[in-house]
Amino acid sequence: MAVEQDGQATGVAQDGHNLRRRHVPDHSSSNGSITQAPQEVDQKKSQKPATSILKTLDEWEFLIAPLLFTLVSFFTRMYKIGLSNIVTWDEAHFGKFGSHYLKREFYFDVHPPLGKMLVGLSGYMAGYNGSFEFKSGETYPEELNYTFMRLFNSTFGALCVPLAYYTARELNFRRSTVWLVTLMVLCENSYATISRFILLDSMLLFFTFTTVLCWARFHRLQKQSFSFEWFFWLFLSGISIGCVTSVKWVGLFCTALVGLYTAEDLWNKFGELEMPKTTLASHLAARVAGLIVVPVLVYMFSFWVHFLVLENSGPGDAQMSSLFQANLRGTEVGKDSPLEIAYGSRATIKNMGYGGGLLHSHVQTYPEGSQQQQVTCYHHKDANNDWFFYPNRNEPIYDPEAPLAFPGDKSVIRLIHSQTGRNLHSHAVSAPVTKSDYEVSSYGNTTIGDEKDHWTVEVVSDAASRDRSKLRTLTTAFRLRHTSLGCYLRAGTVNLPQWGFKQIEVTCVKANNPRDVYTHWNVEAHWNERLPAGDPGSYKSPFFRDFIHLNVAMMTSNNALVPDPDKQDDLASQFWQWPILHVGLRMCGWDDKIVKYFLLGNPIVYWGSTLSLFVFVGLIAWYLIRWQRGYEELKPAEIDYIHYGGLYPVAGWFLHYLPFVAMARVTYVHHYYPALYFAILTAGFVLDWVTRPLARKDRRVEWLVYGVLYAVVVGLFVLFSPVVFGMEGSNQQWRHLKWFDKWRITD
Numbered sequence: 001m002a003v004e005q006d007g008q009a010t011g012v013a014q015d016g017h018n019l020r021r022r023h024v025p026d027h028s029s030s031n032g033s034i035t036q037a038p039q040e041v042d043q044k045k046s047q048k049p050a051t052s053i054l055k056t057l058d059e060w061e062f063l064i065a066p067l068l069f070t071l072v073s074f075f076t077r078m079y080k081i082g083l084s085n086i087v088t089w090d091e092a093h094f095g096k097f098g099s100h101y102l103k104r105e106f107y108f109d110v111h112p113p114l115g116k117m118l119v120g121l122s123g124y125m126a127g128y129n130g131s132f133e134f135k136s137g138e139t140y141p142e143e144l145n146y147t148f149m150r151l152f153n154s155t156f157g158a159l160c161v162p163l164a165y166y167t168a169r170e171l172n173f174r175r176s177t178v179w180l181v182t183l184m185v186l187c188e189n190s191y192a193t194i195s196r197f198i199l200l201d202s203m204l205l206f207f208t209f210t211t212v213l214c215w216a217r218f219h220r221l222q223k224q225s226f227s228f229e230w231f232f233w234l235f236l237s238g239i240s241i242g243c244v245t246s247v248k249w250v251g252l253f254c255t256a257l258v259g260l261y262t263a264e265d266l267w268n269k270f271g272e273l274e275m276p277k278t279t280l281a282s283h284l285a286a287r288v289a290g291l292i293v294v295p296v297l298v299y300m301f302s303f304w305v306h307f308l309v310l311e312n313s314g315p316g317d318a319q320m321s322s323l324f325q326a327n328l329r330g331t332e333v334g335k336d337s338p339l340e341i342a343y344g345s346r347a348t349i350k351n352m353g354y355g356g357g358l359l360h361s362h363v364q365t366y367p368e369g370s371q372q373q374q375v376t377c378y379h380h381k382d383a384n385n386d387w388f389f390y391p392n393r394n395e396p397i398y399d400p401e402a403p404l405a406f407p408g409d410k411s412v413i414r415l416i417h418s419q420t421g422r423n424l425h426s427h428a429v430s431a432p433v434t435k436s437d438y439e440v441s442s443y444g445n446t447t448i449g450d451e452k453d454h455w456t457v458e459v460v461s462d463a464a465s466r467d468r469s470k471l472r473t474l475t476t477a478f479r480l481r482h483t484s485l486g487c488y489l490r491a492g493t494v495n496l497p498q499w500g501f502k503q504i505e506v507t508c509v510k511a512n513n514p515r516d517v518y519t520h521w522n523v524e525a526h527w528n529e530r531l532p533a534g535d536p537g538s539y540k541s542p543f544f545r546d547f548i549h550l551n552v553a554m555m556t557s558n559n560a561l562v563p564d565p566d567k568q569d570d571l572a573s574q575f576w577q578w579p580i581l582h583v584g585l586r587m588c589g590w591d592d593k594i595v596k597y598f599l600l601g602n603p604i605v606y607w608g609s610t611l612s613l614f615v616f617v618g619l620i621a622w623y624l625i626r627w628q629r630g631y632e633e634l635k636p637a638e639i640d641y642i643h644y645g646g647l648y649p650v651a652g653w654f655l656h657y658l659p660f661v662a663m664a665r666v667t668y669v670h671h672y673y674p675a676l677y678f679a680i681l682t683a684g685f686v687l688d689w690v691t692r693p694l695a696r697k698d699r700r701v702e703w704l705v706y707g708v709l710y711a712v713v714v715g716l717f718v719l720f721s722p723v724v725f726g727m728e729g730s731n732q733q734w735r736h737l738k739w740f741d742k743w744r745i746t747d
């Protein structure tokens with residue numbers, strides 16, 4: 001805005017007399033023609049180029065400034081990006097997931113697939129064949145162009161800078177504040193560092209930034225409802241929401257912010273009595289389509305592509321239903337398995353609940369209760385998952401030479417663990433975690449036991465036949481009712497403590513709920529030499545069922561990521577440490593021969609943005625108190641500016657930060673990065689608001705204040721740049737950067 005003032009002043013710095021005489025004839029030729037003073041003509045000629053240049057720069061600032069910021073951003077994110085040739089930090093996870101896409105092997109992870117598919121795409125573009133295992137700290141092979149894969153990821157981080165610039169503009173910040181917000185994102189060391197590796201965080205930040213920009217632009221178009229541009233930004237908001245949620249579920253917090261705004265906006269329109277009901281209904285329908293249907297479709301589409309690409313059997317098969325696994329190429333599930341289950345058959349039994357595992361037992365016993373052998377659900381292939389189907393104790397002892405007999409609906413059977421020979425058993429003892437259910441254990445053997453080893457089969461459905469007289473591999477869904485107690489074998493989403501290896505708790509639930517899929521089971525693999533092999537690929541698993549199944553499995557596994565009290569995680573941190581930059585994170589080993597990276601933010605960005613949150617709350621309290629006392633000093637436009645330029649960024653910060661306060665899972669410093677962006681926007685608003693008097697009185701003082709802030713932000717980024725670009729040699733070279741003990745830059 002100072003540029004605008006200069007541009008207006010250039011060319012008119014003359015006294016009033018000359019200004020008034022500019023177009024007055026000063027000299028006349030002998031023939032009466034009008035001429036101007038030669039000196040004035042020279043002044044105008046000398047001043048026109050300056051006027052033109054400044055005016056052009058001012059008019060095109062909205063393109064020139066973000067372009068320059070973006071060029072610097074690409075430098076900070078990509079400079080020396082290939083310096084470290086070892087697998088760094090979580091590259092061990094996400095690089096490996098990218099490999100699975102290239103090999104088209106099915107795998108399981110707690111995050112949605114979009115970001116990992118983009119990692120796989122970067123590997124494909126780099127000519128990588130997926131053969132590297134991405135073990136932590138291992139040196140990249142020469143044939144793997146890891147530098148290109150990192151550059152691909154860093155592009156998302158670099159593009160966050162222009163997105164921040166345009167978002168600040170849409171929030172109606174002054175130009176000086178827009179530049180400050182952009183610089184804070186550009187010079188945030190932690191953003192620059194985490195964007196340089198094969199991780200999901202740069203993509204998560206990118207789509208978070210796009211969602212906020214789309215929301216801010218859509219809000220500015222409220223007076224142009226149902227125009228093409230209005231619909232464009234509405235549906236672009238929906239696409240961004242779908243993408244950010246498809247990278248990590250943290251994107252749901254950004255979705256909640258847009259949902260909060262939408263609910264408020266519709267509520268306000270509901271109060272506009274002059275608005276026709278058809279128009280109100282159209283507003284509601286447009287938002288349902290753009291902000292609910294579109295994000296859901298984008299999210300589901302990412303899983304559709306995920307299932308389409310991963311057509312081969314891989315390490316994550318056990319998380320999916322038996323039918324899904326049976327249709328993967330190279331799978332052992334159902335391969336050569338006889339179709340019908342007979343007494344004496346050995347089988348694995350899969351829980352059909354979403355994310356369900358295989359019925360499992362091992363020699364370890366319960367530390368409390370009956371102290372008998374544990375029974376759990378386990379998601380990995382293991383010989384301890386195998387069980388024999390045996391007749392109950394009231395029937396003749398099983399004879400492998402006798403004619404085949406087949407259990408079916410209403411049959412009373414025993415299940416004998418193949419590795420330990422113990423019977424699947426339940427009794428009136430409370431389960432170890434879910435105390436309202438009965439404990440399930442393994443007890444006795446083929447000769448020792450009682451009626452509490454008996455289970456009644458109740459067939460729920462069969463995808464292959466209406467005949468319920470037999471159980472069939474893969475296709476028959478059945479329940480197991482304890483014959484004595486009347487309870488049902490169930491494996492929900494509760495994980496056992498460490499003594500149970502964090503495996504799924506198996507209980508006997510007293511309630512009879514036929515629709516409870518966690519009480520549904522099916523035979524996944526089946527061995528019986530006396531029966532012919534079947535064709536497991538004859539039946540397909542529906543996409544929607546697989547989609548729900550995988551998402552519940554992700555949720556279950558995510559909930560299991562809790563801190564282990566028996567282990568010390570030096571990289572983990574607490575939520576209260578993040579806003580005050582109390583701690584950083586070593587991303588690799590700290591040996592002198594290793595290029596070292598330390599995940600640490602820019603101090604002025606962190607501390608300034610955190611302070612701004614408290615200042616904003618103070619401002620709101622101040623104006624509320626004055627309003628209550630009868631002062632009406634804020635104009636409607638100013639209230640609207642506080643509401644959308646300040647309150648919503650603060651709400652975004654709370655939505656992204658508070659869940660980690662209540663979350664039981666293990667947390668790290670990078671979990672704060674989406675919330676940090678909203679804190680930066682809040683800092684922009686607070687500075688923009690409190691410096692308004694300077695902008696009105698003397699723009700030069702305003703730009704002087706902002707110039708100091710620019711210098712501090714850039715200066716601290718440069719000071720801490722070694723943690724971004726890589727520290728070579730002894731870490732003692734950077735002991736001057738260890739301002740606090742928790743900043744473990746040096747030993």
